[in-house]
Amino acid sequence: MSERRAPALRRTLTRLARSVFRIGWPRSRADRAAALLSSLVLHLHPSRVRARVLRPQTTLGLGLVGFYLFLVLTVTGLALMLYYVPHPDAAYRSMKDIEYATTFGRLIRNAHRWAAHGMVAIVFLHMCRVFFTGAYKRPREFNWVVGVALLLLTLALSFTGYLLPWDQLAFWAITVGTSIVAYAPVVGERLRYLLLGGHEIGQAALLRFYVLHCLVLPLAMGFLVAFHFWRVRKDGGLALPPGPSRRVLAWPHLLFRELLVLLLVLVVVNVAAIAFDAPLEEIADAARTPNPAKAPWYFLGLQELVHYGAVLGGVVVPAVMVLALLALPYVDTRPGGVGVWFARERRLANAVFGVIALAVVVLTVVGTFFRGPNWAWVWPWAP
């Protein structure tokens, strides 16, 4: 009897699997190519990639890491949404509940926090990689523009999420951040009003930031990321130096490496979440300004500049930087040096970009570690 049932069961399971995956486990070369083509997720990959793509030093996997962090953030963020209450009277308490009473709550919040910070850094580094390998050149100009938009979205996501814990850190970082926004000429004050839903950070601002953080920005991010990937493929895959290159099947070579990177990201995020607790300061108090009140760390470069001149740091520098980044591929149209790190013929461009990137890093480090009360210079190791 069992002999008769076994094949029947197997047939049913196979049918079930087929109904889900459309084709079976690919065993032949053709099957594997077909698997990539016929899968919604996998078809963003070409069926065959050049062997050089697989080498870690080609891209350092930064874009992929950024994407994985986004996935981690989506999953942990959804979990947090089950407990978080976006109202000034309840937000802080719900954070405390997540920290102390929710099973794995603290771990998930830590993971979300560190993954978010990590994503900002990784996306920035990804941009640097793309620049230093000249990967924004024809025909990839527009994908660079999309990338810039993704960078801004990442910052916006991190910034809107910063307010949600409703502690002193959140409240004053957003106060400083939105006052930088207000430095913009003509529209600055209105923009700030629109962002906060009022003149001060309160219930309206919290709800706005919550909706932006949990709905609007992630959706935009999802669409743009998909578009970004699609354009990578349509623009001829990763930027590599011209010349012959052996091609290998994306399945298994590329997929396996992507899986490795995913594992690595998860391990690092887990370790960080276990080892370090995300900060949660006192409950937000509009009457008590910490000194210094600091913006989120990725805006501290700007805040440092605001210290020298409000319009300079709040308007001129960020506007010029964003515009320059957007215009870059259409200004620098010389074809040379694509796919090569620090190509000789791009020495000047790389030097200029390198100095600017370094300046951003230095200003951020200074703003983060070297600024004390009244934005005076302090040594981080001073008591």
Place this chain on the structure above:
Amino acid sequence: VSPKGEERRRPRGLGRRIPARLRWSFLFLSFALLATVAVAVVKERRAGWRVWQERFAELEGEQTPAKGNGDAERGLRQIWLPALDRVDRCTSCHLGIADPEMARAPQPFRTHGGTWLETHRPDRFGCTTCHGGQGEATTYRGAAHERIPFWPQPMVSRELMEARCGTCHRERQPRAARWLARGRALVKVRPAWLRGWLKNPKAYLERSRMGDFRLKPEEVEALTSFLLQPHGVPALDVVDWSRADPERGGEIFRRSRCVTCHSVNGRGGTLAPELAHVGAKVTRDWLYSWIRDPRRLQPKTLMPRFRFADDEVRDLAAYLERDFSEPRGQDADDSLPEPALAPEGRHIFERRGCYSCHELEGFPTLPRIGPKLTGIGDRVLEPAPLLARGIVPSLPNWIFTKVSHPDDVLPGARMPTFGFTPDEAAAVTVALMSQRARQTPAAWTTHDPVLPPYEPQGRFGALVRRYRCLSCHRIRGTGGTLSTVLLDRIGSQLRRDYIERFVQNPIGVRVSLPVRMPHLNIAPEEARVLADYLSTVMVDDSLEVEVPRDPATVARGRELFDRHGCIGCHIAGEHGGYVGPELNGSGSRLKAGWTVAWLMDPERWKPGTLQPDYRLSRADAEALAAYTLSLPARRAKAVQ
């Protein structure tokens, strides 16, 4: 599919194989991921509170094996108090607080000390309401047993516990909170300040609560000049002093029992100013006008208008001037200050915020000069001044330093020093620490129900205002607390005729009591009005019941009287103690229904009374009342 299996099945010649290095990396990373997940799970399962609950179960098993290991009760526990916006999870670890068997258990399991949990049930008050700390936390550190960053209120130390009492016990002093009561009394403002200040307060009166503003001599002069300007004070009466008789004034002073409210050299009442040197402070003309009609000079004064004849007032004022003006500082300059200094004095008056405590006619009503004290118990302090003096920068230390030495916290402070001893400063600190930023909801605070202020009208009202009954007595929540006799149901307690006699000639029924009603010289007609009103309006119908007075009941009452040893405190017949009122003739004084109710539950009618509660049944109380009220008055022997 294991790497090996795939390798076997994989057709050859399909490009390079995945390098072994990467396969090992895969294996390693997979294990690493599993390991991190395992660590996270272990961390969650071995959370502090879970471990404590296991240990508690073991402990319980040892002590009372019948209880088993208590597995059913495990899990995070919390007390949710929505009205207080509080979640206390303390009981997740402090599992034995209500279990008397855990009295000797180690912390965190030990039984809560005292009977506090009976009066402050944890399910209604939680834990952090009294103890402070972070109730949401489920770790030792997170609960802020000690000071932690980002949680401003760590658990309250033993010395500061009473501050938490005061957060809810706002008006009535909790009996056990002595520091709180002391501190509150010290921050209370008294009218003696201004007068004391005028005459150089410390030299004039040791107990003056007027602060030391550390004024320079020229500032003193200017301020004196300003204050001695006429500020719309009514004109004084014109008196012929040639026939004044200070000796008679002294008699009047003693007979009227002025010391019920006033003190003389620190002995006597505390309701009204010290009189020891009053003659050196104010003129006899002012005294005359004042005693004759206090309300004319100060509309809000507590002082009653005694029914004195004008010559009695004159003699009294003369007596006060003669006997109460011991010359101090003979060399003191008694000349009038230069009027030109007045504007400068006004400036000082404003700058030092004198108007915060003192009223001055024609002076604008400005907000108090000092910052609000509401919420000071949650204030975040500036640690630098304390650190500079090597003091641990905590809020209590900050307040303590500020009230002891204002200049230490803020150099050049306008705040005066009050000469607090360290103990007094500590008490003030406790009282101030009870001022929390977030007000306890009304249902959790203990203060008397907010009633509309009681303003009696008509002839009765006029008498109450004239004799300032409410300076000492209370009716419907309005009035003073000097007298322990509540007037709300006095008509059910005392017989009408007794009331009428008493207000005319207030002879104390308790000879041991230092505070006695002053002799106000109330006229017979007035006494009749008061007695009629009090015995028809100020009554409690539940007390107006008949009590059997038959001989059998009286006999039983006598038996009870002897059994309970009433005579130890009360005089009955020829003997007895002096703690309670004499009972001879009490039948002409007390009403029977009241006496029964009083004997059954004295604490209910007079909290803190010395009368013991014998938990008498109604029948017993009636018998006892019948006996005591039947005792005849002793003849012709005044108690006084």
